[in-house]
Amino acid sequence: MESTCKITAAILLILAFVVGIVLASESSSFLPFVYCLAGGFPSFLLFYALGKIFERLDAQDALLVQMHQAPAAPELHEKIPDSEYKPPVVKREPGDWTCPQCGAQNKPTELFCKDCGTYR
Numbered sequence: 001m002e003s004t005c006k007i008t009a010a011i012l013l014i015l016a017f018v019v020g021i022v023l024a025s026e027s028s029s030f031l032p033f034v035y036c037l038a039g040g041f042p043s044f045l046l047f048y049a050l051g052k053i054f055e056r057l058d059a060q061d062a063l064l065v066q067m068h069q070a071p072a073a074p075e076l077h078e079k080i081p082d083s084e085y086k087p088p089v090v091k092r093e094p095g096d097w098t099c100p101q102c103g104a105q106n107k108p109t110e111l112f113c114k115d116c117g118t119y120r
């Protein structure tokens with residue numbers, strides 16, 4: 001959109017220039033050329049400004065899209081105070097064995113520690 005406006009602005013300026021030269025050469029006077037440029041330049045500025053405005057709008061849109069796609073901040077887990085923390089109760093069954101490496105309680109059917117993988 002903004003490039004279309006800038007191209008239009010450039011074409012208008014060139015058109016004003018060419019028409020001015022043609023009219024000036026036909027009438028053998030500089031005045032038509034000056035009038036054409038005087039008329040063409042404001043329209044060139046107008047379209048150029050429009051192009052700039054569209055450029056700004058596009059940049060803002062891109063920014064908004066970026067903001068929507070950005071991942072949300074990770075939620076922090078609530079820390080449990082030490083006084084309220086209770087270790088999980090593990091029921092000890094007959095035949096259970098305690099890992100010599102880490103102290104984890106394992107079932108009699110298991111050959112390797114479920115926590116650290118040490119052989120029974």
Ligand SMILES: [Zn+2]
Nearest residue numbers: 099102113116
């Ligand atoms: Zn272990």
